[in-house]
Amino acid sequence: MNWDDATAETPERLVGSAADREDQAVDAALRPKDLTEFVGQERVRQQLGLVLQAARKRGGTADHVLLSGAPGLGKTTLSMIIAAEMGVPIRITSGPAIQHAGDLAAILSSLQEGEVLFLDEIHRMSRPAEEMLYMAMEDFRVDVIVGKGPGATAIPLELPAFTLVGATTRAGLLPPPLRDRFGFTGHMEFYAPAELGRVIHRSAALLDVEVTAEGASEIAGRSRGTPRIANRLLRRVRDYAQVEADGRVTREVAARALEVYEVDERGLDRLDLAVLRALLTLFGGGPVGLSTLAVAVGEERETVEEVAEPFLVREGLLARTPRGRIATPAAWSHLGLVAPQGAPLAAGGSGTDHPGTGQDGLFGP
Ligand SMILES: Nc1ncnc2c1ncn2[C@@H]1O[C@H](COP(=O)(O)OP(=O)(O)OP(=O)(O)O)[C@@H](O)[C@H]1O
Numbered sequence: 109m110n111w112d113d114a115t116a117e118t119p120e121r122l123v124g125s126a127a128d129r130e131d132q133a134v135d136a137a138l139r140p141k142d143l144t145e146f147v148g149q150e151r152v153r154q155q156l157g158l159v160l161q162a163a164r165k166r167g168g169t170a171d172h173v174l175l176s177g178a179p180g181l182g183k184t185t186l187s188m189i190i191a192a193e194m195g196v197p198i199r200i201t202s203g204p205a206i207q208h209a210g211d212l213a214a215i216l217s218s219l220q221e222g223e224v225l226f227l228d229e230i231h232r233m234s235r236p237a238e239e240m241l242y243m244a245m246e247d248f249r250v251d252v253i254v255g256k257g258p259g260a261t262a263i264p265l266e267l268p269a270f271t272l273v274g275a276t277t278r279a280g281l282l283p284p285p286l287r288d289r290f291g292f293t294g295h296m297e298f299y300a301p302a303e304l305g306r307v308i309h310r311s312a313a314l315l316d317v318e319v320t321a322e323g324a325s326e327i328a329g330r331s332r333g334t335p336r337i338a339n340r341l342l343r344r345v346r347d348y349a350q351v352e353a354d355g356r357v358t359r360e361v362a363a364r365a366l367e368v369y370e371v372d373e374r375g376l377d378r379l380d381l382a383v384l385r386a387l388l389t390l391f392g393g394g395p396v397g398l399s400t401l402a403v404a405v406g407e408e409r410e411t412v413e414e415v416a417e418p419f420l421v422r423e424g425l426l427a428r429t430p431r432g433r434i435a436t437p438a439a440w441s442h443l444g445l446v447a448p449q450g451a452p453l454a455a456g457g458s459g460t461d462h463p464g465t466g467q468d469g470l471f472g473p
Pocket residue numbers: 109110125126127134135136138139140145146147148149178179180181182183184185186228307335336339
């Protein structure tokens with residue numbers, strides 16, 4: 109839902125995690141409608157299930173819920189499930205859409221009793237709106253300021269009880285007073301391939317596409333742990349299967365289709381591979397500065413840093429170090445290359461993420 113986010117990935121990218129227009133069009137058909145249909149995220153599902161069950165038993169509204177995690181992991185879907193499980197309507201808005209406290213007051217005062225308010229990208233709300241939200245969450249009341257300067261007066265406005273579901277890709281950016289006002293916080297993890305396989309089978313049934321178990325797992329392995337990407341790749345593979353095969357998605361059909369769409373067996377696309385190949389073949393595996401790497405692949409520095417690198421780092425293929433970008437042993441083997449003698453190899457995995465600190469040029473300190 110954050111495709112208006114200036115830092116989000118380009119929507120046309122097949123493996124981008126932000127929703128494009130086609131995703132939005134099919135979302136309604138593919139979204140799980142209740143907690144039993146929602147695949148994976150066992151812990152969040154179980155804990156949330158208890159929160160909702162208890163609220164229903166008490167006959168009250170559910171506590172405010174904060175969902176954090178990368179785009180496309182199911183935060184909007186879960187908020188709709190919360191409303192459905194509580195039998196209440198849902199209003200959907202986002203932090204960037206609420207720039208004035210008055211915008212928020214207008215939304216809050218028009219909610220129905222018990223309604224779910226889904227606030228996507230909650231960390232991008234303006235400060236005055238955020239401060240108004242504190243009181244609304246705690247006391248179901250806001251103070252509307254009328255007038256300016258010394259003559260300004262605060263008029264208290266009672267609100268209906270509501271459940272706020274806040275979603276953020278970066279829980280760490282939320283001010284503690286806001287974070288503390290949520291009764292339940294769920295962190296959404298990337299999905300395991302087997303879970304994505306279940307998402308694909310479910311979506312295939314809804315789209316009336318025949319997919320074998322191997323076909324589903326071929327797509328799942330390239331979906332970057334993200335259901336939105338799995339659903340998108342499924343639709344592209346379905347197109348290929350209908351045009352170039354008999355309509356059935358087998359392992360071979362899925363692999364051939366995703367080769368055409370330039371998504372490799374690990375989910376890397378053309379940009380990711382270009383960055384990796386340049387790092388290995390032009391710079392001997394690094395360290396190399398971000399700007400130099402960007403020039404080498406003919407992209408903007410920001411594109412390499414924000415679009416390609418996060419997944420390469422997550423996959424343990426590239427490390428950001430204070431001296432620049434360095435390839436890991438896994439990067440060499442993924443491209444079928446042998447690291448030259450003496451090549452600096454970063455350990456794969458975490459602990460080496462230094463965005464923006466890479467010295468530019470091969471001769472940095
Ligand atoms: N656990 C799941 N089981 C089945 N399908 C899922 C699951 N999670 C997400 N999906 C599918 O993935 C798509 C994207 O999910 P959703 O829009 O809820 O993600 P999001 O986290 O809100 O993303 P964003 O942060 O970009 O708004 C939905 O169409 C939904 O069908």
